[in-house]
Amino acid sequence: MKLMWRYTIKNKKLLFFNFMFVFGFILIELGLPTLLARLIDNGILKNDVEYVKTIGLSMIGIVAIGIIMNILLGFVTARITTNIVESIRNDLFEKIQSYSHNEYEEIGVSSLITRVTNDAYQIMLFMQNILRIGFTTPLMFIVSLYMVVRTSPSLGWYVLGALPFLLIGILVIAKKSEPISKGQQTNLDRINAILRENLSGLRVVRAFVNEKFEEKRFETVNEAYTESSKKLFRLMAIAQPGFFFLFNIVMLLIIWSGSIQIDSGDLLLGDLIAFIEYIFHALFSFMLFATVFMMYPRAAVSANRIEEAFAAEPLIKDKEDGVTTTETKGYLEFKNVTFAYPGPSETPVIRNISFTANPGETVAFIGSTGSGKSTLIQLIPRFYDVSQGQILIDGVDVREYKLAALRQKIGYIPQKALLFTGTIGENLRYGKEDATLEEMNRALEIAQASDFISQLSEGVNTRVSEGGTNFSGGQKQRLAIARAVIRQPEIFIFDDSFSALDYATDARLRERLGKETTESTTLIVAQRVGTIMDADKIIVLNEGDVVGMGTHKELLKSCAIYYDIAASQLSEEELAK
Template sequence: MWRYAMKQKKLLFFNFISVFGFISVELGLPTLLALMIDKGITQNDTNYVKNMGLLMLGVVVFGVALNILLGYFTSRITTNMIENIRDDLFETVQEFSHNEYEQIGVSSLITRVTNDAYQIMLFMQNILRIGFTAPMMFIVSLYMVVRTSPSLGWYVLGSLPFLLGGVVAIAIYSEPISKMQQKNLDRINGILRENLSGLRVIRAFVNERFEEKRFEEVNDAYATSSKKLFRLMSVAQPAFFFLFNIVMVLIIWSGSVQISTGDLRVGDLIAFIEYIFHALFSFMLFATVFMMYPRAAVSAGRIQDVFDAEPLIKDNPNGITTTATKGELVFDHVTFAYPGPSQTPVIRDISFTASPGETVAFIGSTGSGKSTLIQLIPRFYDVSQGHVLIDGSDVREYQLAALRQKIGYIPQKAVLFTGTIADNLRYGKEDATKEQMLRALDIAQATDFVLSLPNGLDTVVSEGGSNFSGGQKQRLAIARAIIRQPEIFIFDDSFSALDYATDARLRERLRAETTESTTLIVAQRVGTIMDADKIIVLNEGDVVGIGTHKELLKNCAIYYDIAASQLSEEELLK
């Protein structure tokens, strides 16, 4: 927290000046009041009272101005801090591999960027206002108390151990509650995210009540931990005021005795009471800030965990950026196991070559490793053994941006972003012209439905593309990759939502478009890959067949079984 605060030294300096001036005003007023009483009111000096009254009014106005400035500088510092923290968090998260997302959790990351950062902002606002003001005011007030009446000062000093003990006890007790509260908030976000994204499935299975009960359990857990914190804080403040009032009663009683004996003047007692008020009230305010610290520390620790997370996929800043060849792909005895305790390989000893202009397809049963295999190319994961080579160099030797610039990737689940259709297409090529966008849409068989929309390319895409069908989203995702004109196309089961006629037309146009690019297709439908130059059949992570459609029908039993389940006898004999 202080690391980010110290980036704004100029604002911190003005904040400190405002604090110092405000304290001077607050503690100067009791002294002026004492002088007004002892030298003006008791002496019946009307002019002195009038002049001191005007002086006090000026000091009050000056104090209000300083307090406004203090609020302004505090708000500027904390707002800038949280802006920087969130920017850095987002930048850090962008460098995460799939492994870090799985370890921390997407819902937890959202909570850390939003709620945890907000908790830090609240704490720092209190620190910069009260945390700076209260200790200085307490120390100066304590000095003035002892200076005005050392005998009465013992009442204040005697109460401090009780106050300090209460603050420490509350801080220790509140920390584990704060941790549990933030974890429960993560779970709330997770369930809410699942519920909103799976709303249609929930309704289709009439499971609204089940989801309500599941959310209610987590929400109750969050409410329980929050209530514990609120109860703790609600008990703390009255307890402090109770002790505060006892001290005040003892001081007024003792002070009145000293006034009756002539050992203390009325003005001094009033000033003393003001100093006592400032001292104890400052301590109580600082105690409140200190009690907020455990919650802020939990939030800061959770954010620091994100910053400290070491990405498994690291960029190579001095890596390759350009190559002589374009799109030559080689898998050299590749084995891969997902990071974790099991370390069981999901693909084993895979070798093949794909050249520019060639279409290589992957097929196999669910869970055979098809999608995992192609995710090794853009380095979503790194191989456990062997090498993935592009244009003669291991993918780990490239700069990540340069490597991924070579690739046009269309995932299984077509992802569209909030904005317009044109914005989504420009995601593939930032400076794409309207003509380039229309050409890409034409190749992807998306022209008809896009131009039939009232706003055409300027049609707004809802969150996640929810206002388009699965097939429309897939075609827009394909167009986004085409507009990039990459050296390697990766279609990860990207035709699954298309009807056979659209699928056939799209693949025919793609063949003409990708004559100089390497095309990789993961598919479940044999009809999608029959014309591929090379088909690789996977089964439980192993390659069990490589060849053309006709070759595999003759020499690969697994491929034949897949084809026979989808094609007619006449199509099998072609």
């Protein structure tokens, strides 16, 4: 409830109007039975037509004001709740942006999506009911109860006798609904996870003819979610008839007892009708409040899940007074770097790595799958922090930088080229926000992407579909390279970013990059020896250890692992060069 109240209190002015309209609506609703009693006792029963007209017109006026109050209450409530859900989603999205890879893996991407969307929506629904019904019904109940006791204390005991039964019913239902709500939201996480996997891996599913398997997997989780929902609906379905059954019993007893008192002259007919109205408002208000209260466990589950996301402390923390500028640019040094992924496994992925890279140099990494190549270069922009040792950029430990300043120095091209929905131009401006058309064309030319862009009727204004699926793997890689080039970073990191290119395009691109990166440090992770033969320094990794370091020719003579890799890819003539 703290989370919901924290965001609600931000709308102080709207809350004030909400309370004002609630209070006005209650006064009007409870004023009508009093006027109705006077109309019957002093007007209709005494045949006073003028009195009936006066009271009748007053009642019409009060009803009109009540309608206006109700409309305004609905408007203010909607504004507050939409503001609440907007703020929660904005703050949660901002918090998620600060997560390291570890937090994404712990909570799960699908679960985070559910928390931002469905959990925030559940809180909005609950707050709508709280602000409109939750605030109105307690006041309505208290005032109605007072009017009941004031009108006829003897009949009031029937109402008070029914309250314990109502209260017990509410508490039982609330207790039973909480674990069901937790299970329901967990099952929703699993639905999102399976749906996300299926849509992103649709080609693989179809290639292996596993549509039926995926359908069965989704059906199983969806059935579990449906069962949770059914249990909640059954609880609510039982609650409402139960309340109405008790309500009707109380009303029958009051009418029976009231008719006896009217017959004996102890109670006026108008007072009995007003009393019935007060009873209706009292019990109906209690029933509505009970319905809102029964929604609380589900909202509380959603609020706790959002609080959990807010409470997650990123392993990679920004340094508030971190370094933002340096005198030198592009100097990189690894000092005895060892790294193990966070979690139960403490086995290092890379061990005791040391090397230097200077501006204008190209340093390449090669090795078998799982040797730690991609892990090593992901330590530079602090996607993870080293377990031991230091990584220095321009003589400063990367942990001493402001994260934005550190990453501004780096142009990172990931192993899997990712394009965002929008246009080609918007994707390029992801690297440089104010990039001109001339700068974009130059970056595309360097990345060897101009040839296929020129064939598109809209050029850089061509739309990119979700995930860039309207481009081939090689086209996406070249666009991702252009996005990094346009930034003109101090350090280029190519994480196997040429794998989807043919040899001729690969050679032209590297030749062109070589001319443009004379003042930048270039790091290349590759599987193909042909991609890194001309590197100034090649580092050979095997199971996390450096087993060779030098130029292509030096490693052919000194490193058996490198020679084996080269021999599997190059001809004897190329090896002999």
